[in-house]
Amino acid sequence: MPDATEDAAELVHGTCVALGHTAALLRGPSGAGKSDLALRFLYLARRGPAALASPILVADDQVWLVRHGERILVRAPKTIRGRMEVRGIGIVEVKSLAEAELALVVDLAPAGAIERMPDTDRTTLLLGVEVPTIALAPWEGSAPIKLAIALARARQS
Numbered sequence: 142m143p144d145a146t147e148d149a150a151e152l153v154h155g156t157c158v159a160l161g162h163t164a165a166l167l168r169g170p171s172g173a174g175k176s177d178l179a180l181r182f183l184y185l186a187r188r189g190p191a192a193l194a195s196p197i198l199v200a201d202d203q204v205w206l207v208r209h210g211e212r213i214l215v216r217a218p219k220t221i222r223g224r225m226e227v228r229g230i231g232i233v234e235v236k237s238l239a240e241a242e243l244a245l246v247v248d249l250a251p252a253g254a255i256e257r258m259p260d261t262d263r264t265t266l267l268l269g270v271e272v273p274t275i276a277l278a279p280w281e282g283s284a285p286i287k288l289a290i291a292l293a294r295a296r297q298s
Contacts, residue, residue, distance in 0.1 A: 166215065
């Protein structure tokens with residue numbers, strides 16, 4: 142929910158993970174692999190792009206987007222904060238971050254739909270703010286590493 146200093150808010154369907162306080166919003170229909178990709182991302186070893194900041198959950202299934210000036214902040218609804226659905230196991234408690242700055246939107250797609258050399262200028266307009274956007278195939282073994290690389294790049298922008 143927005144407070145008096147914030148411009149606008151919207152609750153969206155998706156999963157949100159972060160490196161440090163820089164977040165990626167994973168989007169796709171139910172069953173697309175958002176929570177599964179997030180789970181594998183959370184358990185990446187602290188190497189490569191995850192070396193400086195540990196991967197952490199912001200929200201699973203529903204994400205509050207809150208505009209604050211020219212930034213989008215992401216939060217979990219209070220009722221699901223620190224909880225994640227793990228298919229075949231159920232709802233589990235995981236370490237989570239109360240708030241992060243959205244730096245990347247990740248649209249999940251089948252592997253055959255992913256371009257080898259994608260347009261790096263692709264963006265998504267959220268609450269009036271342009272956010273860099275990529276497409277990833279969530280079921281590839283390298284998908285959590287690709288997510289970490291893309292999020293680390295977004296942090297540098």
